[in-house]
Amino acid sequence: MAYALQQLINGISLGMIYGLIAVGYTMVYGIIGMINFAHGDVFMIGAFTALITIVLLLSGGMMEGPGAILLVLLVSMSVTALYGWTVERLAYRPLRGSFRLAPLISAIGMSILLQNYVQVSQGARVKPLEPIVRGGFEVMREGGFVVQLSTIQIMIVSITLSVLAVFTWLVTRTPLGRAMRACEQDRKMAALLGVDTDRTISLTFVIGAALAAVAGSLYLIRYGVIDFYIGFLVGVKAFTAAVLGGIGSLPGAVLGGLLIGLIETFWSAYFSVQYKDVAAFAVLVMVLIFMPTGLLGRQEVEKV
Amino acid sequence: MILELETVSAGYGAVQALTDVSLHVAEGEIVTLIGANGAGKSTLLMTICGDPRARAGRITFDGQDITALPTHAIMRGGIAQSPEGRRVFPRMTVLDNLIMGAEVAGHDPGRDLERVYTLFPRLKERAAQRGGTLSGGEQQMLAIGRALMARPRLLLLDEPSLGLAPLIARQIFSAIRELNAREGLSVLLVEQNANQALRLAHRGYVLVTGRITLEGPGRALLDRPEIRDAYLGTGA
Numbered sequence: 001m002a003y004a005l006q007q008l009i010n011g012i013s014l015g016m017i018y019g020l021i022a023v024g025y026t027m028v029y030g031i032i033g034m035i036n037f038a039h040g041d042v043f044m045i046g047a048f049t050a051l052i053t054i055v056l057l058l059s060g061g062m063m064e065g066p067g068a069i070l071l072v073l074l075v076s077m078s079v080t081a082l083y084g085w086t087v088e089r090l091a092y093r094p095l096r097g098s099f100r101l102a103p104l105i106s107a108i109g110m111s112i113l114l115q116n117y118v119q120v121s122q123g124a125r126v127k128p129l130e131p132i133v134r135g136g137f138e139v140m141r142e143g144g145f146v147v148q149l150s151t152i153q154i155m156i157v158s159i160t161l162s163v164l165a166v167f168t169w170l171v172t173r174t175p176l177g178r179a180m181r182a183c184e185q186d187r188k189m190a191a192l193l194g195v196d197t198d199r200t201i202s203l204t205f206v207i208g209a210a211l212a213a214v215a216g217s218l219y220l221i222r223y224g225v226i227d228f229y230i231g232f233l234v235g236v237k238a239f240t241a242a243v244l245g246g247i248g249s250l251p252g253a254v255l256g257g258l259l260i261g262l263i264e265t266f267w268s269a270y271f272s273v274q275y276k277d278v279a280a281f282a283v284l285v286m287v288l289i290f291m292p293t294g295l296l297g298r299q300e301v302e303k304v
Numbered sequence: 305m306i307l308e309l310e311t312v313s314a315g316y317g318a319v320q321a322l323t324d325v326s327l328h329v330a331e332g333e334i335v336t337l338i339g340a341n342g343a344g345k346s347t348l349l350m351t352i353c354g355d356p357r358a359r360a361g362r363i364t365f366d367g368q369d370i371t372a373l374p375t376h377a378i379m380r381g382g383i384a385q386s387p388e389g390r391r392v393f394p395r396m397t398v399l400d401n402l403i404m405g406a407e408v409a410g411h412d413p414g415r416d417l418e419r420v421y422t423l424f425p426r427l428k429e430r431a432a433q434r435g436g437t438l439s440g441g442e443q444q445m446l447a448i449g450r451a452l453m454a455r456p457r458l459l460l461l462d463e464p465s466l467g468l469a470p471l472i473a474r475q476i477f478s479a480i481r482e483l484n485a486r487e488g489l490s491v492l493l494v495e496q497n498a499n500q501a502l503r504l505a506h507r508g509y510v511l512v513t514g515r516i517t518l519e520g521p522g523r524a525l526l527d528r529p530e531i532r533d534a535y536l537g538t539g540a
Contacts, residue, residue: 175407182393182404189391192353194379194408194454298395 002142007269008262009139013153013222015261016160020215021238022245022253023167024208030184030248031204032096034103038087038110040235042209046080046216047226048118051127054220063132069221073159076217077210083114084209085202093198111231118228126227133221156218163214164254167207171250180204184248233277237264240284246297255295259283305364306331306458306490307352307383312361314351321347322514324361329458332488334480336501336522338535339511345494346388348511349460352492353385354378365458380408384456386464390447394436398427401435401446405453413453420449423479440467448476452483458490459483465497473497477504498535502526510535 021043028036053075057063091106136150171177179200182190191197219234220226241260245252260280267279287294307329315321321344329335339345351358354375363371370378379385384405393401402420406413421428424445430438435446448464461480465473477500483489495501502508502522510518510531518525525531 178396178400178404178407181396181400185393185395186391188355189387189393190404191355191375192379192385192387192391193404193450194376195404196374196376 002140002145002147003269005139006145006147007265009147009149009153011262011265012258013156013261014265015241015258016156017215017219017222017257018234018238018241018260019254019257020160020163020211020218021234022241022257023164023250024212025239025242026245026247026250026253027180027204027208029242031180031187031201032092032103033100034092034107035239036087036092036205036208037104037107037235038091038114039208039212040231040233040238041111041114042080042084042087042231043212043216043219043234043238044118044226044228044231045083045114046076046209046213047220047230048122048127048216048228049079049213050076050217050220051129051226054129054132058132069133069155073214073217076213080213080216081206081210084205084212087114087209088202088205093201115228115231122228124228126225129220129224129226131224152222156222159214159218163211167211168250170207176200176203237277237280240280240287244283244287244294246294249294249296249298252294252296305329306333306366307492308362308364309352310362310364312351312358312363314347314356314358316347316356320514322351325511325514325516326361327509327516327519329490329492332484332490333507334484334491334493334505336493336495336498336505336508337511338495338498338501338508338531340534341496342513343511344514345511346462347514349385349387349462349492349494352378352460353383379454382457383460384451384454384458385460386444386447386451386462387460388462390440390443392435392438392443392446392450394434396435397432398435398438398446399431401450402427402453405450406455408454411455416453416455420452423452424449441469441472444468444476445472448479456489458492461491461493463494463496465495465500473500480504498531499526502531 021039024039025036028034050072053072054063057068062068087110091110092103095102095106133152133155136148139147139149171180179190179195182195183197183200187197237260238257241256242253244259245256260283263283264276264280268276305328309325309327311324311326313320313323325348337345337348350356352363354373358371362369365381365383370381393404402417403413406416426442427445427449430442438446444464451459464476480491481504484491493501493505502525505522508520508522508525509516
């Protein structure tokens with residue numbers, strides 16, 4: 001029981017990170033109908049930006065308290081958002097109106113480019129980071145087993161929920177959010193109502209990248225090791241989460257993220273750590289075969 | 305002249321849909337464009353909005369050359385369109401659809417909402433419903449209402465009576481007449497229902513396979529034998 005509770009806590013905090021990234025996949029899919037395969041690498045850029053910021057702050061002796069973590073998040077979000085914007089501008093916008101596969105191939109190219117860019121500029125070695133958030137609570141004790149809720153896990157959950165709350169408000173209540181939904185449903189009509197669709201698409205990439213940056217920063221602080229290649233595996237799992245939740249659905253992305261986090265954690269805990277990635281991808285295969293619209297995806301029935 | 309097209313040609317891909325079209329709409333005028341299916345009427349309205357872009361010729365709105373402007377910039381300048389197929393946002397509420405119409409102009413939608421609700425009380429009843437769940441007629445009202453939300457100076461209407469019960473079609477035509485008379489709204493109207501459209505309009509153009517073949521006051525066009533035969537049917 002205690003063991004399962006511990007896995008639940010671990011799974012939720014991991015799932016939150018997947019959820020944040022999955023939102024970026026699903027948003028971009030919703031608005032331009034492509035899978036942004038470079039999104040995982042944008043997450044990796046976020047993690048590296050956070051690492052560089054933390055190292056700078058540590059060397060200045062300023063990496064203290066929640067203010068410093070907030071600063072790290074803000075720096076990472078801004079820099080990564082700029083990368084997100086640039087990726088769209090360089091690799092996808094020129095191909096708009098081209099055949100469907102073109103931006104997809106371009107995305108794979110962008111992914112490889114970002115990985116190599118970081119590998120060359122930051123080195124290929126794994127980058128360790130000393131724990132900067134310590135401590136936690138003892139939730140319960142059963143026999144010899146102690147259920148821990150660490151400060152970093154509380155931080156992950158609370159930061160993710162706050163970021164998602166702001167994001168939900170943005171999408172549902174603001175003119176930008178309405179313009180994004182309008183572009184998602186009928187881009188041509190949105191333009192006829194005066195929406196600058198190119199700008200709206202750019203902003204979608206910017207927001208998705210900022211969310212991935214939050215995920216990258218939290219991943220770095222939680223696990224303490226990153227390298228230029230982390231974006232691939234984490235990215236594919238977040239993509240799985242987006243498909244499981246129903247690609248195009250924002251709440252679905254978060255739900256899918258949580259489920260993938262839980263599946264992976266429980267699989268590792270009860271079956272085999274070595275095969276945890278297999279569990280996540282088996283889910284992807286099964287969802288695609290048996291439930292291609294995902295859990296909260298919509299069936300395409302509309303009155304014409 | 306609020307809108308002027310000079311020898312405009314346009315099309316999609318290899319298909320040339322419009323050839324040397326010249327047409328104008330004066331301030332406060334209702335102009336109708338009639339023609340058979342596939343004559344290029346909808347393409348003409350879309351070309352004015354920059355999508356597709358005119359391949360040749362010049363389009364001016366209120367004296368300003370808009371031929372090369374991007375669609376969103378044209379629409380922000382005071383043109384609104386209720387397009388072919390209505391294009392209501394299916395997963396947005398009726399209210400959000402209407403608010404989208406006002407967002408362009410950047411004004412508070414309150415007063416305009418009241419105006420649209422007065423024109424189409426049905427929309428008020430359905431305000432919280434999703435656009436995709438409305439009936440065809442209601443979607444048509446929503447598309448027109450949404451276009452009006454932008455407080456346009458020129459309204460482009462593509463087949464506003466399509467799929468509507470005759471009573472509702474008459475309502476919509478009288479709404480257009482009223483907006484024109486009271487607020488001086490200029491209208492370019494594309495219609496299959498040539499009889500009603502020519503009665504409503506000050507002037508009309510006939511479009512045949514992408515070319516303007518006839519032009520004249522609405523009533524005068526109604527009396528032309530070739531119009532009666534081609535577009536009004538024998539009983540008209």
